[in-house]
Amino acid sequence: MSIPPWLDDLLWTYQNLIHAMGVNGLLALSMYVVLAIGQLSLGQAAFMGLGAYSSALMTLKLKLPFFVVLPASVAAPVLVALLIGVPTLRLSGVYLAIATIGLGEVLRAVYLNVDVFGGALGLNGIPERAETWMIFGILAAGITGLWLVGRSGVGRAMEAMREDPTAAAVMGVNVPRYHLAALVTSAILAGLAGALSAHVSSFIGPNEYGFEPAVTILSFALLGGIGTPIAAVAGAWFLTLLPELMRDLPQVRLTLNGVIIVLAVLFLPRGLLGWRMGRKAA
Amino acid sequence: MTLPHAPLLTTQQLTRRYAGLVAVDHVDLVVPQGGVHAVIGPNGAGKTTLFNLLSGLVTPSEGRISFAGADITAQSAHRRAGLGIARTFQNIRIFGAMTVLENVLTGLHPRLRSSLGAVIFRLPSFRAEERDAVAGARAALDLVGLSARAADPASSLAYGDQRRLEIARAMAQNPKLLLLDEPAAGMNPAETVALGELVRRIASAHTTILLVEHDMGFVMRLSDSVTVLNFGRQIFTGTPGAVRSEPAVVEAYLGARLAAKLQAHHG
Ligand SMILES: Nc1ncnc2c1ncn2[C@@H]1O[C@H](COP(=O)(O)OP(=O)(O)OP(=O)(O)O)[C@@H](O)[C@H]1O
Numbered sequence: 001m002s003i004p005p006w007l008d009d010l011l012w013t014y015q016n017l018i019h020a021m022g023v024n025g026l027l028a029l030s031m032y033v034v035l036a037i038g039q040l041s042l043g044q045a046a047f048m049g050l051g052a053y054s055s056a057l058m059t060l061k062l063k064l065p066f067f068v069v070l071p072a073s074v075a076a077p078v079l080v081a082l083l084i085g086v087p088t089l090r091l092s093g094v095y096l097a098i099a100t101i102g103l104g105e106v107l108r109a110v111y112l113n114v115d116v117f118g119g120a121l122g123l124n125g126i127p128e129r130a131e132t133w134m135i136f137g138i139l140a141a142g143i144t145g146l147w148l149v150g151r152s153g154v155g156r157a158m159e160a161m162r163e164d165p166t167a168a169a170v171m172g173v174n175v176p177r178y179h180l181a182a183l184v185t186s187a188i189l190a191g192l193a194g195a196l197s198a199h200v201s202s203f204i205g206p207n208e209y210g211f212e213p214a215v216t217i218l219s220f221a222l223l224g225g226i227g228t229p230i231a232a233v234a235g236a237w238f239l240t241l242l243p244e245l246m247r248d249l250p251q252v253r254l255t256l257n258g259v260i261i262v263l264a265v266l267f268l269p270r271g272l273l274g275w276r277m278g279r280k281a282a
Numbered sequence: 283m284t285l286p287h288a289p290l291l292t293t294q295q296l297t298r299r300y301a302g303l304v305a306v307d308h309v310d311l312v313v314p315q316g317g318v319h320a321v322i323g324p325n326g327a328g329k330t331t332l333f334n335l336l337s338g339l340v341t342p343s344e345g346r347i348s349f350a351g352a353d354i355t356a357q358s359a360h361r362r363a364g365l366g367i368a369r370t371f372q373n374i375r376i377f378g379a380m381t382v383l384e385n386v387l388t389g390l391h392p393r394l395r396s397s398l399g400a401v402i403f404r405l406p407s408f409r410a411e412e413r414d415a416v417a418g419a420r421a422a423l424d425l426v427g428l429s430a431r432a433a434d435p436a437s438s439l440a441y442g443d444q445r446r447l448e449i450a451r452a453m454a455q456n457p458k459l460l461l462l463d464e465p466a467a468g469m470n471p472a473e474t475v476a477l478g479e480l481v482r483r484i485a486s487a488h489t490t491i492l493l494v495e496h497d498m499g500f501v502m503r504l505s506d507s508v509t510v511l512n513f514g515r516q517i518f519t520g521t522p523g524a525v526r527s528e529p530a531v532v533e534a535y536l537g538a539r540l541a542a543k544l545q546a547h548h549g
């Protein structure tokens with residue numbers, strides 16, 4: 001396969017931006033899965049951090065090849081999702097939100113204070129093993145998979161839960177099980193995003209996975225919408241590209257994300273791409 | 283196993299307390315297999331709380347529930363749906379953003395068996411299951427006369443139609459027991475007559491109906507038996523004919539009406 005020179009140049013110039021779009025797209029999907037069943041988690045950045053740190057350590061310390069590291073990077077986020085998800089299963093959604101906010105702070109303290117994570121300096125010299133095609137391949141698979149699942153009985157149950165969890169339970173939907181499955185899926189997607197980003201940026205640090213990135217990830221899905229997986233990804237791309245276009249206006253850039261979030265919530269409650277998943281009656 | 287003449291549902295000393303009041307007070311309900319059975323009582327008597335207990339939305343403070351020969355007291359709401367208990371809500375709870383057909387399809391949820399792999403790869407087994415589900419949902423819509431609205435958003439239906447949609451969604455579950463909480467509320471007389479016919483059509487050897495309704499004419503025409511609750515207590519169970527001449531029932535209703543009148547005067 002040969003890439004035309006002009007495309008190669010373009011990819012090279014905007015490599016960081018393109019990688020960020022792919023990784024943020026995965027994070028948006030991770031957020032979508034939880035919001036689509038009517039739950040709120042603020043743990044996406046924490047799950048991403050777990051994927052990033054565990055994969056970086058597997059590469060740096062265990063010298064494992066990337067095709068082993070990448071799938072194994074979901075283990076830590078999934079384990080933590082289960083530890084958080086199971087006790088909050090039967091509680092109202094607020095508890096999950098609070099527990100996941102706490103998670104990010106606890107993990108930050110762990111990264112700072114446990115030697116193997118490199119303390120405040122983080123982990124350096126991670127080889128750049130994630131390729132652009134891997135990031136976008138996984139993103140495309142994620143979008144397609146979630147779309148196909150959304151257009152089935154599972155998707156109907158998800159939408160029903162989002163509208164009225166009590167009525168959904170009366171229809172026979174195992175609501176706690178869906179909550180846990182969504183949280184685990186979300187941890188897998190965020191963990192993969194973390195591993196991929198760690199292996200394109202060569203450095204990871206304890207402050208990259210705290211509360212602020214968690215809110216940014218939430219805003220991807222709020223801006224794009226949660227009616228379809230592609231809407232959330234579009235929101236992520238919009239919020240990734242916009243700061244690039246505003247490079248020459250750094251003061252404006254800082255407040256822009258906040259303004260967009262407020263405007264989106266007030267005037268676009270269903271997001272920029274607000275339509276629901278089409279489920280054509282067979 | 284259920285014996286032919288064993289009751290479909292029984293409760294033993296079923297009780298639910300809230301701070302400062304007993305919403306359902308040691309109720310021993312016996313619902314035989316088949317037919318229409320009514321639960322009546324003044325406002326606040328505990329009828330909806332009883333339904334919430336039976337469908338698993340509220341946990342009992344005391345007492346037990348058996349259904350089709352098994353103790354279901356500890357079963358969650360979604361398990362009870364799978365066992366054959368379906369219901370409608372006094373305050374309509376359709377999924378407004380979904381289409382009418384999709385609403386009914388949610389009722390078929392416990393019967394969907396496709397694995398995640400079959401769903402993602404759209405295997406023939408998944409396609410066949412979806413086709414059957416859609417056919418089942420359409421049949422339920424036919425039953426209540428809403429087929430023409432299948433593709434419309436459920437929130438666009440008129441009030442009476444939303445109530446019928448709830449019945450279709452519950453019937454898609456192919457229930458053994460259908461709990462109807464004030465199905466005629468907000469319906470005009472013509473709609474109420476049509477609803478009565480619908481209830482009669484649905485009630486069968488397979489589907490037993492437990493009905494809460496304030497429209498006494500409706501209850502008396504349709505019901506095989508009537509249970510009366512007052513302040514959470516079961517004060518009467520018998521035939522519709524006998525209920526009218528039962529002094530305790532008359533008193534409960536007159537008492538409630540008197541209280542309402544007094545409140546109107548003083549409030
Ligand atoms: N969640 C709750 N918390 C506190 N009290 C409750 C709760 N649910 C019901 N109650 C009280 O329990 C009593 C029975 O209420 P319920 O809704 O079962 O009555 P009902 O017979 O259905 O009345 P209506 O005919 O008005 O629908 C009422 O006094 C009500 O205020």
Ligand SMILES: [Mg+2]
Binds near residue numbers: 329330331372
């Ligand atoms: Mg009621």
